[in-house]
Amino acid sequence: MTSSAARSTARHLVVGASGVAGTGIVQSLAADGEEPIFALARRPRLESAWGGRVTPIAADLFDPEGLRAALRLAQPSHVYYAAHMPPGGGASAQAPPLAMHPRALQAMLRWLRPWTPTLVRLPGAVHWYFRPIHARAGLCDGGENALMFRHLREALADFARDSNTRPHLAVLTGGRLHGVHLGPALWPDYAPVITADSPRPPGRTWYWDVEDPLQQAGPLPYTWSIHRPHFILGRAEGAPYSLVDAIACYALLLRHAGLPLVFPGGADAFAARSEAVDATLLGAQMRWAADTSAAHGEAFLVRNGPAWRWPELWPAIARDFGMAWQVPSRAVSLYDLLPSPEAVWDDLRAAAGLPPLPLTQAMPIAFLHDAMVVTWDVTYDADKAAALGFADTRGWQGFHAALHAVAAPYGPVASANWSDTPPEFDPLPSA
Numbered sequence: 383m384t385s386s387a388a389r390s391t392a393r394h395l396v397v398g399a400s401g402v403a404g405t406g407i408v409q410s411l412a413a414d415g416e417e418p419i420f421a422l423a424r425r426p427r428l429e430s431a432w433g434g435r436v437t438p439i440a441a442d443l444f445d446p447e448g449l450r451a452a453l454r455l456a457q458p459s460h461v462y463y464a465a466h467m468p469p470g471g472g473a474s475a476q477a478p479p480l481a482m483h484p485r486a487l488q489a490m491l492r493w494l495r496p497w498t499p500t501l502v503r504l505p506g507a508v509h510w511y512f513r514p515i516h517a518r519a520g521l522c523d524g525g526e527n528a529l530m531f532r533h534l535r536e537a538l539a540d541f542a543r544d545s546n547t548r549p550h551l552a553v554l555t556g557g558r559l560h561g562v563h564l565g566p567a568l569w570p571d572y573a574p575v576i577t578a579d580s581p582r583p584p585g586r587t588w589y590w591d592v593e594d595p596l597q598q599a600g601p602l603p604y605t606w607s608i609h610r611p612h613f614i615l616g617r618a619e620g621a622p623y624s625l626v627d628a629i630a631c632y633a634l635l636l637r638h639a640g641l642p643l644v645f646p647g648g649a650d651a652f653a654a655r656s657e658a659v660d661a662t663l664l665g666a667q668m669r670w671a672a673d674t675s676a677a678h679g680e681a682f683l684v685r686n687g688p689a690w691r692w693p694e695l696w697p698a699i700a701r702d703f704g705m706a707w708q709v710p711s712r713a714v715s716l717y718d719l720l721p722s723p724e725a726v727w728d729d730l731r732a733a734a735g736l737p738p739l740p741l742t743q744a745m746p747i748a749f750l751h752d753a754m755v756v757t758w759d760v761t762y763d764a765d766k767a768a769a770l771g772f773a774d775t776r777g778w779q780g781f782h783a784a785l786h787a788v789a790a791p792y793g794p795v796a797s798a799n800w801s802d803t804p805p806e807f808d809p810l811p812s813a
Contacts, residue, residue, distance in 0.1 A: 392417045394669075395458035397443070397534060398465030399423045402624045403554050406616040406661020407462050407668060408436055414669070420456040443530035449537040459547065460672045461538060461604075462665070464554045467526040468622050469517070482518075484646060484713035484755045491567040491757070499570045502584065512585030519563040519752075520623075521587035528591035535595065542603035550678070551606040552668035553596065557657070557683065557762065559589040559610060565758035577763045578610070578681045593681070607671035608681035609664060612760055613753070615686075616661030617784040622746045625658075625753060626781065630788035631745035632716065633703045635723050638730045638792075642706040645696055647754035648713040652696070655689040655759040660780035670772045682767045687775040689761045692754075695778070702785065702796050713755050716747055723747075734792045 394411050398404040399421035411419050412432045419436045421428070426438035441452040443465055482490075494501070501511055516522050535551075542549055557576060561583035566572045573580045582590070596606050617626045633643055645652050667684045671677035700707035716723050727741040741747070767773070789795045 392460055393420075393456060393458050394418065394460045394462070395420045395422060395439075395453070395456040396462045396464065397422045398463065399438075400425060400427055400618065401464060401466065402614050402616045402618040402621050402626075403611075403661055403664060404462075404464040405429070405618050406614070407464060407665035408432065409616075410662040410665030411669065412436060413662070414666075418456075420452075420458065422452055422456075443533055444526075446533045446537060449533055450540060453537055453541040457545065459549050460669065461534075461549055461551045462554075462668050463531065463534060463551060465530055465534075467523065467530060469520055469523045483715055484751045485648070485715075487752075488648070488650075488713050488755050488757065491565075495567040498568055502570065508584045512583065515564065515568060516585050516587050519558060521558060521563075521589065523588050525591070527588040531592045532595070539603050549604045550672035551596075551604050552672055553592060553606060553608050554664070554668075555589045555592055555608060555610050557610050557612045557760070559587070559593070562612060562760045565756065565760075567758065572758075574759065575761045575763050576683065578683050578766050597681075605672075605675075605678040607668070607677050607679070609668055609671070609684050610681065611659040611664055611684045612657035612762065613659070614661050614664060615658050615781045615784065617788055619788075620743050623749050624746060625749070626784040627744065627788055628746050628750035628753070629699065630785045631727075631741070632750055633699060633705065633785075634730060634789055634792050635716070635720060635726050637703050637705055638733075639720055639726050641719060642708045643696070643700040643703065644714060644719060645692060645707070645709045645754065646714050646716065646751060647692075647756070649709055649711050650757040651713065651755050652692045652709045654757050655691055655761055656756070657685045657689055657760050657762045658781075659684050659686050660776045662780060663774060663776045666774055667767065667772055670767075670774075674771060676770050677767075677772075680766070680770075682772075683762045683764050684767070685762045685764055686777070689759070695781075698778075698782075699785065702782070703789070704794070704796060715751060730792060736791060 394417060396404050396407050399408050400423040408419060408421050412435050420439050421436050422439040422441050424442050426440055428436060428438055439452045439455060441448045501507060513522065538549065538551060559582055560576045560580045561569050561572055564572060564583055569583050571581060593608055613625050615626055618624050619627060636643055663686060664684055696707055720726050724741045731739060786795050
């Protein structure tokens with residue numbers, strides 16, 4: 383926590399403020415003090431919970447002069463970069479829901495496991511083996527993310543020199559930089575416990591294009607830090623990587639169809655450990671790093687607390703929605719359970735008296751499937767930040783509240799007893 387004197391002079395600019403992470407960062411800042419907050423996005427939106435404390439700025443990261451004007455307006459001491467251009471210029475949110483059935487993806491991983499140590503060491507493996515996998519995970523683009531970030535860096539450097547200030551740039555990337563989307567089946571050197579210094583997998587991704595210009599730069603007129611979460615828990619309708627929106631809409635669809643809450647990843651994925659961070663806790667870590675000189679020039683992992691497993695959350699989600707729950711032995715697709723989920727969604731919207739909204743805009747179906755077929759453990763070591771003074775954790779209240787916010791317009795949701803720290807759950811429960 384910063385001193386009141388520091389808070390009185392800080393000015394915050396959140397870049398990419400309309401996404402899951404950006405919305406959570408703004409929410410975290412708005413709840414902490416009275417400092418000016420500016421929310422930059424191509425189409426900025428304001429939440430009523432922000433209480434009129436946030437100034438929207440419409441700007442495009444592909445427009446360098448527009449960015450410079452935004453910085454002159456905001457006069458920031460703290461800049462939070464949470465922007466992301468999905469491959470295809472945002473079209474991935476509207477793409478066909480599945481490139482591969484979840485069960486087929488898991489089968490492919492099982493088939494590749496014994497062959498991977500040999501395959502990845504063949505000449506050219508970086509290109510023919512790893513690039514398609516990175517591309518499926520959304521980590522390859524046409525250079526758009528590198529260009530957006532370069533424009534922001536150049537505009538910030540000009541602002542710092544012109545204003546004779548030294549702002550801090552806190553940058554969001556993610557744990558996939560360490561290969562969490564690969565696991566041991568696709569990368570033999572996968573670290574069972576990931577640290578901020580764990581190696582990168584072979585094959586370039588756009589995460590590198592964002593981080594490397596900072597890591598490899600000489601002296602800069604601003605300070606910086608890097609923050610790498612796994613799942614980010616917050617809501618932002620239409621975002622292609624919103625786990626909260628995906629789960630809430632999935633539960634609403636199955637409930638409306640009279641089905642139980644079926645875990646789509648199957649039994650092995652249900653038992654795997656994972657990591658997540660509340661979007662507001664991500665914002666708190668980024669703010670802490672800006673105000674902590676020892677954190678400047680460093681990269682950090684960020685998480686809510688100890689790694690968890692779906693048995694600790696899935697039953698509580700089902701209770702909230704008033705549903706039974708099941709864990710099939712093998713992965714299933716939403717389209718296995720509902721041959722036409724779009725029609726069910728349209729009927730659900732109409733029954734709730736809500737205007738039409740395409741299911742692809744409300745729910746990232748492909749992300750739901752890909753996120754829940756992971757059968758290996760993802761475990762972070764966040765000791766690096768803790769050693770420098772940031773050891774904050776969160777329970778599941780934020781996830782709980784965000785699920786309720788998505789579901790509330792469609793009918794009642796209960797208040798199951800979600801503990802601050804889910805209990806350890808060793809045996810896989812029967813459905």
